[in-house]
Amino acid sequence: MQLVLTKNIDGGGKRVDFAAYARSGGYEAVRKVVGKLAPADVVQVVADSGLAGCGGGGFPTGRKWQAMPSRAARPGPRYFIVNADEMEPGTFKDRYLMEGDPHQLLEGIVLAAYAVEADEAYIFVRGEYFQAIAALEAAIAEAQAAGVLGGLTIHVHAGVGRYICGEETALLNSLEGKRAIPRAKPPLPQVSGLFGCPTIVNNVETVCNVPHIVRHGAEWFRGLGVGDEAGTKIFGVSGRVNRPGVYELPMGTSLRVLIEEFAGGMRDGFQLRAVLPGGASTGFLGVEKLDTPMSVAGMAAAGSRLGTGNVMVLDDKTCxxxxxxxxxxxxxxxxxxxxxxxxxxxxxxxxxxxxxxxxxxxxxxxxxxxxxxxxxxxxxxxxxxxxxxxxxxxxxxxxxxxxxxxxxxxxxxxxx
Ligand SMILES: Cc1cc2nc3c(=O)[nH]c(=O)nc-3n(C[C@H](O)[C@H](O)[C@H](O)COP(=O)(O)O)c2cc1C
CATH class of the missing domain: 1.20.1440.230 (NADH-ubiquinone oxidoreductase 51kDa subunit, iron-sulphur binding domain)
Known part of the structure; x- marks a missing residue:
């Protein structure tokens, strides 16, 4: 199994700064498309790539963006929002993406906002993620100075610690200064979102995929998965394994490869009893399901869900x-x-x-x-x-x- 590195993850407290990001081809995708490709064509590339939302639902990102009414049909403000609330127990992938490589997220925001013709962007980030907030603010200042944001305003909004704020419509209420309770759907946020305006809400990891898709193309992204589903996925493993952490691997990598090869198997004296494959909101799978591919369809067929792709391991010595x-x-x-x-x-x-x-x-x-x-x-x-x-x-x-x-x-x- 080869580790496919399309996203730079640095969890060691170090941040990839503007110069380092630009050296590795950063902001090339922005230069390639902004003002050169029609917004609808960027949406089409993302739709063709097969990118699925990484916030837990696995909804196709291109289809979500296509549901945004055109500017001609709905004049007025439009928003792009990054959901960085990440309070799901056992899920910690977005934190690494923001702390380690904030420019990757910013470049994704610039491209996504261009594609859906949004005027302003918000990053709704979990309030306890101090390091991520500092990294994002520093990166925004650098990107502004370098002129790569193209006039887009990106606000960093720190939440105050409620899991419900990660639910996209409760998030919208919270941003508007209202009590964070979910809204009825329909209308979808694309039609009536922040302040009643057309709005897209996407997860951090989803957005981080966008610069790579735009730069290398939809075909390239589709080819990264090992089964029918596209791209790579940032999987996490927690519990009594030898190397808990986050691992970026091809979509469709099996649970067994993730746990035994990458997370180093169980610690001495512990046996694997079951897993929650996609965070705290997914159903248990037993050891007999370890060869299941970590993909939306694979996990559904096994009777659970891919969720956030962050595996919680239950061992034989835990009640x-x-x-x-x-x-x-x-x-x-x-x-x-x-x-x-x-x-x-x-x-x-x-x-x-x-x-x-x-x-x-x-x-x-x-x-x-x-x-x-x-x-x-x-x-x-x-x-x-x-x-x-x-x-x-x-x-x-x-x-x-x-x-x-x-x-x-x-x-x-x-x-x-
Ligand atoms: C209770 C609850 C909490 C959620 N928390 C998060 C979260 O922290 N981050 C996130 O991206 N999505 C979260 N979601 C899913 C969002 O509602 C939404 O589906 C997601 O942000 C869409 O982004 P995506 O299409 O890029 O996956 C949560 C959903 C529920 C019901």
């Missing part, structure tokens, strides 16, 4: 009930309270799991837990927060049924 409780506690805390199933259901799940962990669980609780995904699954709530939370609960209840039963019957956590 799965406690692991799931930890996640549910996070989701319960982060519910914005806007819709009742999420506001009331998630704390209930959290309380039941906390009771089980301390030997207070009852047999009847198992039926209550099993009933929850049907009440908070896809389509039952206003946004994707609770359905995401239900993924690990629903699959975990089946995969670790014996562990749950033991907690209830023996009234103790065997791992405590």
């Amino acid at each position: 799965p009930v406690g692991f799931i409780r930890n996640l549910q506690h996070f989701f319960a805390q982060e519910s914005c309270g806007w819709c009742a199933p999420c506001r009331d259901g998630l704390p209930w799940v959290d309380q039941i799991l906390a009771a089980m962990e301390t030997g207070q669980g009852r047999q009847s609780d198992l039926a209550v837990l099993a009933d929850m995904p049907g009440r908070m699954g896809p389509g039952k709530t206003f946004c994707g927060l609770a359905p995401g939370a239900m993924a690990s609960l629903e699959t975990g209840l089946k995969m670790f049924a014996q562990d749950f039963t033991r907690h209830v019957q023996e009234r103790v956590c065997a791992w405590a």
